[in-house]
Amino acid sequence: MEFLRDFNKPHTCKIEYIINETPTVRTFVFSDTIMSKSLPGQFAMVWIPGINELPMSIMVSNEKNKAAFTVRKRGINSTALYNLKPGQNIGVRGPYGNNFNIKNGNILLVGGGTGLVPLMRLLKFVTPSNNVKLIIGASTQNEVFFENLAKILLKNNVHDIIITTIDGSYGRKGLVTDVVSELLNTTKFNGIYTCGPELMMFHTIKLAVSKKVFIQASVERIMKCGIGICGSCSMNENLICKDGTVFNGNYLLENNEFGFSYRDKSGSIIKYTSKV
Amino acid sequence: MTPNLFTRIGPISINNPTILASGILGISINVFNRIYESGAGAVVTKSISVLPSDGYDGPNMFSIGDQGWLNAIGLSNPGVDNFSKILKQNKKIPIVVSLVGSNEHDFVNMIQKLRNMQILAYEINLSCPHVEKVGLDVGDDPDLVYRIIKNIDSITEVPIIAKVGLGSTNYLDTVRAACDGGADAITAINTLRAMSIDIETMRPILGNKIGGLSGKPIKTIAVRCVYEISSKYDIPIIGCGGISSWQDAIEFILAGASAVQIGSIINYKWLKIFSDINDGIIKYMSKKKIYSIGEMVGISKRF
Numbered sequence: 001m002e003f004l005r006d007f008n009k010p011h012t013c014k015i016e017y018i019i020n021e022t023p024t025v026r027t028f029v030f031s032d033t034i035m036s037k038s039l040p041g042q043f044a045m046v047w048i049p050g051i052n053e054l055p056m057s058i059m060v061s062n063e064k065n066k067a068a069f070t071v072r073k074r075g076i077n078s079t080a081l082y083n084l085k086p087g088q089n090i091g092v093r094g095p096y097g098n099n100f101n102i103k104n105g106n107i108l109l110v111g112g113g114t115g116l117v118p119l120m121r122l123l124k125f126v127t128p129s130n131n132v133k134l135i136i137g138a139s140t141q142n143e144v145f146f147e148n149l150a151k152i153l154l155k156n157n158v159h160d161i162i163i164t165t166i167d168g169s170y171g172r173k174g175l176v177t178d179v180v181s182e183l184l185n186t187t188k189f190n191g192i193y194t195c196g197p198e199l200m201m202f203h204t205i206k207l208a209v210s211k212k213v214f215i216q217a218s219v220e221r222i223m224k225c226g227i228g229i230c231g232s233c234s235m236n237e238n239l240i241c242k243d244g245t246v247f248n249g250n251y252l253l254e255n256n257e258f259g260f261s262y263r264d265k266s267g268s269i270i271k272y273t274s275k276v
Numbered sequence: 277m278t279p280n281l282f283t284r285i286g287p288i289s290i291n292n293p294t295i296l297a298s299g300i301l302g303i304s305i306n307v308f309n310r311i312y313e314s315g316a317g318a319v320v321t322k323s324i325s326v327l328p329s330d331g332y333d334g335p336n337m338f339s340i341g342d343q344g345w346l347n348a349i350g351l352s353n354p355g356v357d358n359f360s361k362i363l364k365q366n367k368k369i370p371i372v373v374s375l376v377g378s379n380e381h382d383f384v385n386m387i388q389k390l391r392n393m394q395i396l397a398y399e400i401n402l403s404c405p406h407v408e409k410v411g412l413d414v415g416d417d418p419d420l421v422y423r424i425i426k427n428i429d430s431i432t433e434v435p436i437i438a439k440v441g442l443g444s445t446n447y448l449d450t451v452r453a454a455c456d457g458g459a460d461a462i463t464a465i466n467t468l469r470a471m472s473i474d475i476e477t478m479r480p481i482l483g484n485k486i487g488g489l490s491g492k493p494i495k496t497i498a499v500r501c502v503y504e505i506s507s508k509y510d511i512p513i514i515g516c517g518g519i520s521s522w523q524d525a526i527e528f529i530l531a532g533a534s535a536v537q538i539g540s541i542i543n544y545k546w547l548k549i550f551s552d553i554n555d556g557i558i559k560y561m562s563k564k565k566i567y568s569i570g571e572m573v574g575i576s577k578r579f
Contacts, residue, residue, distance in 0.1 A: 008339030008543075012476040045335070049477045053334030077333075089477050093338060225337040227543045229300055230349050231322065237306035242546065265330035267303040267322070268354040 010091030021145035035067035039099035040122035041246040047091030051080040055223040057117040103191030112137040112196025123153035141170035202259030205249035215249035279561035283569040286460040290317035297539035298374040315551035323376035328355035333483035348487030376401040380427040403441025403466035412443040418453035425457025441466030463514040491540040506532025522556020532574040
């Protein structure tokens with residue numbers, strides 16, 4: 001009775017199976033027609049009963065009418081999700097938010113960590129005309145994931161998958177932005193799409209905008225309601241849940257919070273301290 | 277003569293009667309500005325407390341159908357010190373600062389820190405239905421309400437609005453205490469204490485289990501409260517609760533409200549709701565040959 005569903009109320013789904021992506025990252029697959037049709041950049045509010053509700057980018061599944069969430073265990077909430085077993089329930093509401101505008105021709109995807117999730121969904125929407133370059137950034141070899149999935153999703157496209165690790169244990173040693181910088185000198189891209197740590201996105205956008213290349217990023221902020229009411233995800237005049245998650249790069253560069261600060265659960269502004 | 281949306285809520289004057297309700301969106305000066313530019317006559321901040329608060333774990337808000345919502349955000353806010361830095365940037369926006377606290381000392385402490393800022397009014401939250409020792413717990417104690425309002429009134433020239441809701445005490449006693457203490461206006465009502473259980477997992481859905489009901493289902497209750505307050509007391513009222521259209525706004529004004537606050541409907545109609553309501557009110561006034569909001573306030577009491 002999907003047509004009767006109120007997409008603003010948590011809808012209970014059973015976790016069907018779990019994919020171990022890395023020692024700290026797992027993907028949880030469940031059946032849900034509505035979530036399976038979500039667009040790249042959209043998110044769901046995911047209820048972990050008894051724990052909390054988290055905004056999560058909606059991961060693709062190879063199977064029809066299924067969707068997934070990919071989580072890295074970090075804090076109390078993400079670890080609770082990470083520890084769920086097949087057969088256990090989660091609640092989902094959404095999908096919410098806008099989506100990437102996928103250009104024809106040469107496109108470049110730049111992702112780090114679980115920021116790769118919306119990019120994997122984007123790969124589901126590329127057309128055979130797209131020539132796709134994908135850069136996957138990780139700290140070390142056993143934290144690289146989605147490489148094989150990306151190959152499968154891109155089997156009908158001319159493509160190139162480039163891995164970077166900070167310690168050089170796999171792929172190229174260094175940061176994704178080193179590769180972005182090189183590629184921008186050799187290839188003319190029609191669109192660049194990025195999701196991952198904010199400072200990685202910030203520097204990728206700066207590189208692309210300096211070459212006047214169209215770029216979009218999917219931005220993350222703390223969210224509580226997901227529907228444009230609570231204000232937790234404010235970034236300057238924007239609400240990430242309603243106006244995003246996807247923004248054009250040149251717009252983000254005019255924003256004096258993106259790349260500089262975020263808000264904690266209380267709404268207090270916290271400045272980023274580390275450099276990319 | 278052409279109809280005019282200007283309205284007076286006692287000492288508070290605003291260009292139109294649509295106000296962003298407290299708890300909605302209000303922590304970023306740029307978002308306030310965007311809402312003001314979208315047509316709101318004024319904006320109310322999230323309720324500010326002495327110390328920062330993270331609020332509750334989620335789920336914090338979801339639909340119960342029929343444009344009704346359940347929420348328990350838990351009064352998350354950056355605290356008065358951080359918020360005063362945000363407020364310092366205000367040049368032109370009519371901002372009502374909502375304050376929440378447990379006793380007169382909390383409120384006095386916060387107001388001293390907000391001196392000399394561009395503030396249209398204070399709205400004292402006496403009615404949040406799901407956080408202990410503040411909000412409705414305070415509103416349910418008319419003696420405490422009197423002391424709080426009286427103490428605030430003695431230290432500031434900024435107008436004071438008391439926001440009341442339906443708790444375990446007769447809310448009209450809370451209104452009376454606020455009036456006696458020196459409140460300049462009343463906002464009525466807040467969300468109503470409510471809950472919802474997921475039958476599949478057999479658990480309460482809200483992280484806090486109990487929260488507040490907002491949106492369309494509470495509108496007729498709110499209209500009744502505005503009507504009762506305006507029938508009983510001579511104090512300006514701001515109507516709040518389930519206002520989703522210009523027709524709803526006019527209904528509140530006819531019941532006795534001088535202005536209205538807009539909240540949950542923002543999810544459906546987003547920020548154009550303010551200009552939509554204002555346009556509808558103007559057309560209605562033209563049709564009825566009414567030229568000011570003031571003429572309309574409380575007309576239904578004649579019958």
